[in-house]
Amino acid sequence: MASGQPATQHRIVRPDDCGKDGGVCAGPGRCVVSRALVVGGNGFIGAHLVQKLVDTGWDVTILHKYEQPRYSKMPTAVRFLRGDLTQESLLAEAVEDQEVVFHLLWTTTAIHEVANRDPAADVQANLVPTIHLIEACRAAGVGRLLFTSSGGTVYGRTQTAPIPEDHPNNPVNAYGVSKLAVEKYLQMFRHLHGLDFAILRPSVPYGPHQNPLARQGAVAVFLYRVAKGLPLTIWGDGRISRDYFYISDLVDALILGGMQPLNDQRIFNLGGSEEVSLNRLIAQVEKTVGRKAEVEYQPARDFDAPRVLLDTTRAQTVLGWQPKVLMKDGLAKTWEWMQATIL
Numbered sequence: 360m361a362s363g364q365p366a367t368q369h370r371i372v373r374p375d376d377c378g379k380d381g382g383v384c385a386g387p388g389r390c391v392v393s394r395a396l397v398v399g400g401n402g403f404i405g406a407h408l409v410q411k412l413v414d415t416g417w418d419v420t421i422l423h424k425y426e427q428p429r430y431s432k433m434p435t436a437v438r439f440l441r442g443d444l445t446q447e448s449l450l451a452e453a454v455e456d457q458e459v460v461f462h463l464l465w466t467t468t469a470i471h472e473v474a475n476r477d478p479a480a481d482v483q484a485n486l487v488p489t490i491h492l493i494e495a496c497r498a499a500g501v502g503r504l505l506f507t508s509s510g511g512t513v514y515g516r517t518q519t520a521p522i523p524e525d526h527p528n529n530p531v532n533a534y535g536v537s538k539l540a541v542e543k544y545l546q547m548f549r550h551l552h553g554l555d556f557a558i559l560r561p562s563v564p565y566g567p568h569q570n571p572l573a574r575q576g577a578v579a580v581f582l583y584r585v586a587k588g589l590p591l592t593i594w595g596d597g598r599i600s601r602d603y604f605y606i607s608d609l610v611d612a613l614i615l616g617g618m619q620p621l622n623d624q625r626i627f628n629l630g631g632s633e634e635v636s637l638n639r640l641i642a643q644v645e646k647t648v649g650r651k652a653e654v655e656y657q658p659a660r661d662f663d664a665p666r667v668l669l670d671t672t673r674a675q676t677v678l679g680w681q682p683k684v685l686m687k688d689g690l691a692k693t694w695e696w697m698q699a700t701i702l
Contacts, residue, residue, distance in 0.1 A: 619677065
């Protein structure tokens with residue numbers, strides 16, 4: 360494929376499937392199936408996205424260092440490349456002929472003090488490899504690169520609610536700074552090279568297959584620890600609020616972000632449009648599990664934004680996206696999965 364030219368090779372499928380699922384009409388009797396690379400496809404978000412893409416007829420490649428998701432099975436109908444973004448030859452192979460590249464891989468999280476203690480290491484582990492991915496996508500003529508940024512950190516400490524995409528960006532932790540830097544590089548590559556990209560800024564997704572033993576993912580962690588009779592550690596007075604939304608709603612947005620025609624608006628907030636404090640979340644978890652939580656309150660941390668409620672109007676208008684799963688229903692689904700799988 361010529362350098363810098365968009366991916367145009369497609370797999371032709373049966374005419375009676377034209378326009379269904381992942382098929383895209385290409386004229387009478389012709390239907391093409393979209394090809395996608397999911398970087399980090401065996402993580403929590405990636406595993407859900409891969410399954411939905413496969414179920415709807417996409418031709419999917421996963422690039423990840425882990426051969427299987429933690430709490431689910433990788434579909435057999437995918438192409439798996441084991442490795443990471445530092446392997447240039449593997450990266451070139453992964454992006455070749457891809458129409459959409461979903462970049463979900465990040466080695467640190469918003470609450471990991473590691474990134475704050477060693478920002479240079481965070482840059483080397485995340486920002487530099489992502490720039491390599493951007494360059495590879497440009498060289499291969501990838502149709503679109505979709506990046507999952509962070510609606511919870513790129514805006515910083517703000518009392519504005521809901522927060523629109525054009526709110527000033529003042530991240531207060533290394534995670535948010537690196538995520539924002541990627542956004543700026545994508546904008547630069549579009550300006551210089553015409554790279555097609557989309558940026559999603561999700562708030563806090565949750566749902567089945569989320570690791571309840573991790574240091575992030577309050578919903579899964581709280582459900583597990585309350586069920587086990589283990590204490591919950593809350594930093595601050597519990598009034599910190601977030602905009603939680605169910606994993607299937609995020610997956611829908613990812614696919615729309617990869618497929619919908621875009622003009623100048625390429626950054627989209629995502630969330631459940633409901634502000635939920637940690638104290639309220641604990642109460643909802645107690646009701647779901649049917650057990651009282653033991654809560655230990657610790658001094659607040661400087662790198663936690665006090666509240667995050669995102670304005671998702673742009674995603675609704677441009678992408679045609681709408682969150683569908685209510686918090687109580689999402690909690691119930693996650694709890695049902697956890698009972699059947701982990702507890």
